[in-house]
Amino acid sequence: MYKKLHIQIEDQSGLPVYRQVMDQIQQYVVTGALESGDQLPSIRELASQIGVNPQTVVKAYGELEHSGILEMRRGRGAFLSDGARALAGIDYSRQLRERIHSLVREALQAGYHPEQLSDIFEEMIEEIGSSPSLREAGSEPDLKIIGGGSP
Amino acid sequence: MYKKLHIQIEDQSGLPVYRQVMDQIQQYVVTGALESGDQLPSIRELASQIGVNPQTVVKAYGELEHSGILEMRRGRGAFLSDGARALAGIDYSRQLRERIHSLVREALQAGYHPEQLSDIFEEMIEEIGSSPSLREAGSEPDLKIIGGGSP
């Protein structure tokens, strides 16, 4: 009935959990993995999946609703709004390139050698790319369609 | 008498202010813009400069002291410790790996292929790594020396 999200929380990052949830959902929208009308997991479902308190998901969904990306329909669930993609922000690939750019710039400035940096990247890509949860679904590796279309 | 820091607080980032202060000072140390023995702005000075309560800077400086990067000298000020660069480097390299990890995870999760991602990285590393500005002007990017030499 809804699309299963793979949300991963990092404790070290310093970012509030609800924000990490928000960011990752928003990212799904930006990449087109989630589309207008799609149903999200219920608050309880997502909370238990990622191992946090339901209130934390309530907060994340609430913020997304506030920004117009999500619509909570009482008794039915959470759905991506019509304008979701436009609201979710700029082109993800541009955003991604910018993040990589500033990361690389900073690291080289901090004294890392290009080869070192390259090695770390390759190591991470291999490590994460070969993890079982991502390997299956191909081009949309972290999204599985659980039920049908939108309501 | 001390080195003026350009610390930029972003309210949107979700990171606590004291953490942003810590991270940016650490970045100065890692890039070599701040060196062992250098005096930092006083707590009150930095607090008023970035517009926060002194206690917030106390917290940031205190954490840096805990990690051995800073030395607080009562009545005299805050100074970079002898092993500052090495210690900051260790911290930074851990943080860098975490940032790369999240970035890669998110990108793969969003549907990028490992090869695509790898290509973008290599491209960025080559582009930035070959720019001449990094090896010259980049070493003291955001710092002005106020007053005389170090104490």
Next chain:
Amino acid sequence: MYKKLHIQIEDQSGLPVYRQVMDQIQQYVVTGALESGDQLPSIRELASQIGVNPQTVVKAYGELEHSGILEMRRGRGAFLSDGARALAGIDYSRQLRERIHSLVREALQAGYHPEQLSDIFEEMIEEIGSSPSLREAGSEPDLKIIGGGSP
């Protein structure tokens, strides 16, 4: 649900309040009165019990967390870490040596002969070491268990 601590603040001692709190909790751990996994009073609870501002307890708990003795779990409380006893023991033994050092220095400085001092020490050690109360009742001297077992 948590172990009630009897923390006594001495205004005359010259030691900061947060330090007195730290030292006394550490003492509980070293003597085995508090063990790994035990829950401590909440910050607010302890603060109101000893009549100080919560921030003061935050500082004490924070320092103990830094030294690895305590684990703060957001929304759940403060718990003694796994290695608490070993870590507290290291700290304590350092402090003990310092205290003995000052005491001996002061006494010699005040005119005591090394032999006199040595005699007093041996006398005390023998007197206290042979008292039976130490091996029985002494192990949980100031602690009452509130509520059920440990979490």
Next chain:
Amino acid sequence: MYKKLHIQIEDQSGLPVYRQVMDQIQQYVVTGALESGDQLPSIRELASQIGVNPQTVVKAYGELEHSGILEMRRGRGAFLSDGARALAGIDYSRQLRERIHSLVREALQAGYHPEQLSDIFEEMIEEIGSSPSLREAGSEPDLKIIGGGSP
């Protein structure tokens, strides 16, 4: 003209420096090493000897004056008052024994073996007792008479 004091400041103790100065002077009085009418070093003299700021000694002398132990005579110096010994407190040897007693009790309770404790004591006594600054003066090892009697 005045009695030279050997004051030793310990940075780790957490006690304010001015208080360590006070305590040690008071101790000299209690043990009889300093007597009514004796002149103390000047503020500057003592400050430079122990390596602290003169204001710190001002504070210590001020507190001792406040408690009636010291008399500051403008332009002449600092002298022990008539009632100094009575005001300085109880018999030092009793006080010393009490400190040793609670230290030993605590350490045994914390799990130290009597032999361990004894070893630490002997080690400290030997180490400090053989230090050159204490070896010379015999029964009043840390006090040298610099000038004559009281004014």
Next chain:
DNA sequence: GTGGTCTAGACCACG
């Protein structure tokens, strides 16, 4: 001037 501690009170994130 410098850092260090503490209070009273607020609001947030999380369970």
Next chain:
DNA sequence: GTGGTCTAGACCACG
């Protein structure tokens, strides 16, 4: 309920 961060303001120790 729990801990975490921040403010405004005070006073202390030290140089």
